[in-house]
Amino acid sequence: MSVPPNHLRDALRQGRFVLTLELTTPPAGAPAAAVDSLLAMAHAVQGEPRIAAIALTDRSSADADLGSIETGRRVAEASGKAPLIHWAGKDRSATDLEADLRRAKALGLENFLLITGDKVRHPPVTRPVRYLDSINALDAARRVLPSALLAAAVCPFKYREEDLLGQYFKAAKKLRAGADLLITQIGWDMRKFEEVRAFLAARGYDAPLIAELLHLTASRARRLRRVGLPGVTITDDLLRLLDAEEAAADRGQASSYRRLALQIIGVRHLGYVGAQISGVHTSAGVTVLLDAVETCARECPTPEAWQAAWRAALTGPDGRVISVAPAGGFYIDADRAADGTVGAGPSSTERAMFGAMDLIHRAAFADGSWGDRLLGGALRRLDARSGFGGALLALERATKGPLVGCATCGFCRLPETAYVCPETCPKGLANGPCGGTQENRCEFGDRECIHARIYRVTKERGRLDDLEEVLIPPVPAGAWDSCSWVTHFQEKGPKAIRLAGTRGSRRPA
Numbered sequence: 022m023s024v025p026p027n028h029l030r031d032a033l034r035q036g037r038f039v040l041t042l043e044l045t046t047p048p049a050g051a052p053a054a055a056v057d058s059l060l061a062m063a064h065a066v067q068g069e070p071r072i073a074a075i076a077l078t079d080r081s082s083a084d085a086d087l088g089s090i091e092t093g094r095r096v097a098e099a100s101g102k103a104p105l106i107h108w109a110g111k112d113r114s115a116t117d118l119e120a121d122l123r124r125a126k127a128l129g130l131e132n133f134l135l136i137t138g139d140k141v142r143h144p145p146v147t148r149p150v151r152y153l154d155s156i157n158a159l160d161a162a163r164r165v166l167p168s169a170l171l172a173a174a175v176c177p178f179k180y181r182e183e184d185l186l187g188q189y190f191k192a193a194k195k196l197r198a199g200a201d202l203l204i205t206q207i208g209w210d211m212r213k214f215e216e217v218r219a220f221l222a223a224r225g226y227d228a229p230l231i232a233e234l235l236h237l238t239a240s241r242a243r244r245l246r247r248v249g250l251p252g253v254t255i256t257d258d259l260l261r262l263l264d265a266e267e268a269a270a271d272r273g274q275a276s277s278y279r280r281l282a283l284q285i286i287g288v289r290h291l292g293y294v295g296a297q298i299s300g301v302h303t304s305a306g307v308t309v310l311l312d313a314v315e316t317c318a319r320e321c322p323t324p325e326a327w328q329a330a331w332r333a334a335l336t337g338p339d340g341r342v343i344s345v346a347p348a349g350g351f352y353i354d355a356d357r358a359a360d361g362t363v364g365a366g367p368s369s370t371e372r373a374m375f376g377a378m379d380l381i382h383r384a385a386f387a388d389g390s391w392g393d394r395l396l397g398g399a400l401r402r403l404d405a406r407s408g409f410g411g412a413l414l415a416l417e418r419a420t421k422g423p424l425v426g427c428a429t430c431g432f433c434r435l436p437e438t439a440y441v442c443p444e445t446c447p448k449g450l451a452n453g454p455c456g457g458t459q460e461n462r463c464e465f466g467d468r469e470c471i472h473a474r475i476y477r478v479t480k481e482r483g484r485l486d487d488l489e490e491v492l493i494p495p496v497p498a499g500a501w502d503s504c505s506w507v508t509h510f511q512e513k514g515p516k517a518i519r520l521a522g523t524r525g526s527r528r529p530a
Contacts, residue, residue: 023129024103024129024141025097025098025100025101025102025103025129025417026075026101026102026103027102027103027131027132027170028073028103028447029041029073029074029103029105029132029170029213029468030103030131030132030170032073032294032295033170033201033202033229033295035210036294037297038289038293038294038295039073039074039231039294039296040071040072040073040285040295040296040297040311040314041072041073041074041075041076041105041231041295041296041297041298042062042066042072042074042075042076042297042298042301042307043060043075043076043077043233043297043298043299044059044062044063044076044077044078044096044302045077045078045081045082046059046073046077046078046079046081046082046086046087046088046089046092047059047086047087047092047339048083048085048086048087049083049085049086049087050273051086052089056087056092056095058363059092060095060096060099061099061304062075062302062303062304063075063095063096063099063100063435064099064100065304065307066100066102066184066307067099067100067101069307069311071311071314072307072311073102073295074100074102074103074104074105074106074109074132075096075100075102075104076104076105076134076297077089077092077093077096077104077105077106078107079106079107079108079109079136079138079199079379080109080111080138081107081109081139083142084111084112084141084142084143087224087495089106089107089108090106090108090121090124090125090130093106093125093128093130094128094130097128097129097130103129103130103132104112104130104132104284105132105133105134105172105297106125106130106132106133106134107133107134107136108121108133108134108135108136108155108158109136109137109138109139109268109270110135110136110137110152110153110155110158111137111138111139111140111141111150111152111448112141112150112151112152112166113151113152113153113457114153114381114495114498115153115157115158115161116498117153117377118135118153118158118161118162118165119161119165119309122162122165122166123165126166131166131168131169131170132169132170132172133162133169133170133171133172134173134174134204135155135158135159135162135171135172135173135200136155136173136174136253136456137152137153137154137155137158137450137456138152139455139457139464140251140447140457140464140465141249142167142313144465151449152448152449152450153495154448154449154450154451154452154495154519155173155174155195155452155506156191156194156195156198156452156453156493157452157492157494157495159171159173159195159199159200160198160199160492162199163198163199164234170201170202171199171200171203172202172203172204172231173192173195173196173200173202173203173204173457173458174201174203174204174205175188175189175191175192175195175203175204175205175206175217176188176205176206176208176252176456177189177205177206177208177210177213177214177217178206178207178208178210178213178252178253178254178346179348179351179458179462180254180347180349180350180351180460181351181365181460181473181490182351182365182476183365183461183470183473183476183477184351184454184458184459184460184461184470184473185351185353185474186353186476186480186485186488187215187453187454187458187470187472187475187488188453188454189220189477190453190476190485190488190489191238191452191453191488191489192217192221193221193224193226193489194452194453194488194489194490194491194492194520196221196226196228197489197490197492197520198492199328200228201229202228202229202230202231202269202294203217203228203229204230204232204233204297205217205229205230205231205232205251206233206252206456207233207234207250207252207253207299208253208254208345209233209237209259209284209345210254210345210346211284211287211291211331212346212352212379213346213352214232214287214288214291214293214351215291216352216354217230218230218291218292218293219354220353220507222487222516229294230288230292230293230294231293231294231295231296231297232284232288232295232296232297233297233299234281234284234285234288234296234297234298234299235253235281235299235300236277236278236281236298236299236300236301236306236310237255237259237263237277237280237281237300238263238267238272238273238274238277239260239263239264239266239267239272239273240267241300242243242260242263243260246260251455251457251464252456252457252458252459253347254346254347254459256343256344256345256347258337258343258344258345259343259344259345261337261343262335262337262343263277265337265338274309276334276432278306278309278310278313279313279317279334280334280335281298281310281313282310282313282314282316283317283321283327283331283334284296284318284400285298285314285317285328286314286317286318286327287327287331288320290321290323290324290327292498298310316347317330320364333391337388348417365476365477365480366477366480366481367474367477367478367481368477371474371477371478372478372481372502374425374440375440375478375482376438378435378440379436379440382435382436382440386389386436386506386509393510395509397510400413400506400507400510400511401507401511403504403507403512404507405431405503405504405507405508405511405513406502406503406504410503410504410507411504413504413506414429414502414503414504414507417429417504417505417506421442425436425441425442426442426444426445427441427442427444428442428444429501429502429503429504429505430444430496430500430501430505431496431497431500431501431502431503431504431505431508431514432496432497432500432505432508432514432515433505433509434451434493434517437451437487437493437517438451438471438475439474439475439478439479439482439489440491441471441474441475441478442471443493445471445473446463446469446470446471446472447463447464447465449496450472451493451495452492452493453472453488454470454472454473458470458472458473461473473486475488476488490519490520491517491518491519491520492517492518492519492520493516493517493519494514494515494516497514497515500513500514
C-alpha cells in the first residue's frame, strides 16, 4: 500500500491545533458489518480537513480484537490519513511489541499510543497473565522505530495525593523514555487539565498535550457508572444534569455536543495541542460536533468568555453549578508541583519495613558489602534453580514470600521500588501506576495500589525524582523461578538505569 499523508505529525510540527477521532477496533470474531462500519467512518473523514487522523483502540472492548495494526492499514486506505494506532501491553511482551512495530513499519504506519491496558476480563487458567508496562514499551519502541511518533497516556483525574503524583511522575518518566506527546484520560474537570500541564511545566517539560474527550450522554454515563471505565470519574451531580437534559425533545443531544465542543475550545485555551474525540460513531455526529466547535470558537475567543460559557453548560435546572469532581479532592499548584511538598506520609509499618529491608540490602547485597565480599564468590558459581542454588530458591520463597509477596521472578527489583514487590501488583508494574486506580485502590478492587505505598516511602526519603528518572526493565522471560540471590551476584539480567538527559521532551520531528 502507498503510505498515506501523516496529517497528525504535520499538524504537531506546524503548531496547529489537531483533532483526532477515536474508533474502537472490533473484537476478534466480530461480524463483517462491524468492520464495514468502521471503514465507512474512516472513509467519511477522508475529505474532512478538520480531522487529522483516526485513532484505533487496542484490546479495549475485549481481551483480543482484530488487531489495531492490520485494521490500521485498512483504515489508512479508507481515510487517506495515517492513523494513530493504540497498542496495549495486556497479555503481551516486549517481543510481541517489537514484532508488531516492525510489521507496522512495513505497512507504512508510524503513529502509536503505547499503553499498559486494562485488566484482562477472562484470564487463562493455564498460565499467568503478564503486562508490558508502557514505560518499557516506549523504551523498546524508541529503539526499534527511532523516527516513529510515540504518544503515551496520563490520567490527571485522581483525587488522592498518591494517586495523582504517581500519575504525574510516571508521565514525566514516559517523556524521558521516548514519548513525543501525552494524551490524557477522559474527564470533565478542567482544573485537572490545567494542573497536569502546570506540573510538567514546573519540572521543565515542554510536552505537547492532547485531551481525550468523550461525547457524554445520560445513557452512556449510566452505562459507564455501571460497568466502570478505568480512570474515569462521573459524579452524581453530573449524572443528574445529564438526566435532566435527556428530558428535552432532542434527548439532550444539543447540550451534550455543545459541552464537548466547549471542552475542545477550553483545552485549546489551556495550551493543549489537540483533542482526541471518542463516543462519536456516525459521520453525521462528526459534522454536528465540528460545526459546534466552530460556533463555540466564535463565541469564546478569550479564556474569560469560555469560562462563562462552560459555567453555563454545567448549570442545572435549579440554577446551581454542578460539580464534576468528588468532594474534597486533592489538587496541586505549580509551586508545590516542583518539589512534591504535599501531605501524605508512610505508616509506621511501611517505614519499619523499608528500614529493615534496606538494612539487609546494604549489608548483604550492595557492592562492597560484607555479603558481597563473603558470599558473592561462592554464589556466583551456583545454578540458580538446582543443587544448593535450588535450596536457596526454596529459602527465598519461604522468607520473602510472606514478607513482601515475592514471586521468585529471579530478577529482584526491590531496591528500586522502595522494597514493595512489583509482582504484588496484578499487572506486575514496576515503573509506576496504571491509570485504573480510584482513590488509591487498585483497578482489580482487592487492594491498595502498591504505587501509593512506593510514593509515600519514596517521598519521605526525599527521592521523588527517582519516580520519573529510574527506568526498571521487565523481568526476562527466562528468569522466572530462579533464585534472585544467585542471579544478583552473577550479575545476570538487565539493570535499572537512570534516564539520561535534562528535563524536557522530544518534539515531533
